[in-house]
Amino acid sequence: MKSNANFDFTRWEVHETETDCNLIFRSTLGQVFYCHINPDKFIDSPTVLGQYLKCLQILRTGEQEIDDFYDEDAYDWLSQSFAPLITQLVQSSGMDAVVNPTLAHYLFPSKTYNIQLLAVDDELKPEVVDFEGHGWINSIIEVDDDFLRELDQWTRSYAPSNVQLCYDRPEDSLIKTPKRTIIFNQKGQPVTCFFKQFGLSFGSSHAKKELEAMKKITLALFPPHPTHLSVDWLV
Structure with a gap:
């Protein structure tokens, strides 16, 4: 990764009954990564499923700790699940961190990615998927x-x-x-x-x-x- 580049997990969206989850990562290069987790994509991965469901419970309730599992543990597991792929995308972007960021850089990302998390035999496999839309509400309001x-x-x-x-x-x-x-x-x-x-x-x-x-x-x-x-x- 470029020495002046960084990325982090910034937002999440969960449902009261559905078991999927949406996450957003952002980078200092101006990239935005829209990440989706659907446990139906976990094949023969009971350990991954169990860990994810603990994270989901933390996000749903907003509790800091449930059965000795802490919110920091949840954020770390979710971040690390996507980190290898996001690191690769940041490294290969050819961009530098924005020195003087403006609201335009924040509202209009230099590059966006849709990523889904797969798991096979308890091995995590994040991958970029090619489809339009990411399910998040547009931050732009149109007025006359x-x-x-x-x-x-x-x-x-x-x-x-x-x-x-x-x-x-x-x-x-x-x-x-x-x-x-x-x-x-x-x-x-x-x-x-x-x-x-x-x-x-x-x-x-x-x-x-x-x-x-x-x-x-x-x-x-x-x-x-x-x-x-x-x-x-x-x-």
Whole structure:
């Protein structure tokens, strides 16, 4: 692996009754790996199945420990199950870590992969699969021109490529969800903003409700036409 490259397990999705599981890994190169585990793909692998079901129980319940099996054990097993293949994909990418990451790098990955986990005779065999879609909700919300015009009346919007991401540790860059960003105001001065990612479980309606709440806060804090104040809510 390139010395400046890193990847890590960032998100998961499980079901209350189904036994499959979806995971997301990200790399500092801007890659995203959508990983799927279906125990139906485990052939003659009772040990693998047992270990996976313990991990699944931890993810479902959110408990830190169940029968001397800890959440860190679950995260480690899940990560190590895909690590050999992801390491190979990172090494062979020919890319370097993104030095100055922006929101565009985070929202629009340089490369995406769909990976499924197989097991035969208790030997794990992750493999890249060729199919469109990965089952995760799109992080992009489409809005019409009227919505944008109304938005511009009370705040400013920025292209993702103009929003710099701040990370305390370089090894977390483009892997962890950013907490802070930097934008440049109309005078060209840097402004640090907190990063707020909308929940999209119910489509765009949740995001629009949050924007409406931000609008009310803004109008309550500032006069309708301030002469020297502005609020940069949206990135």
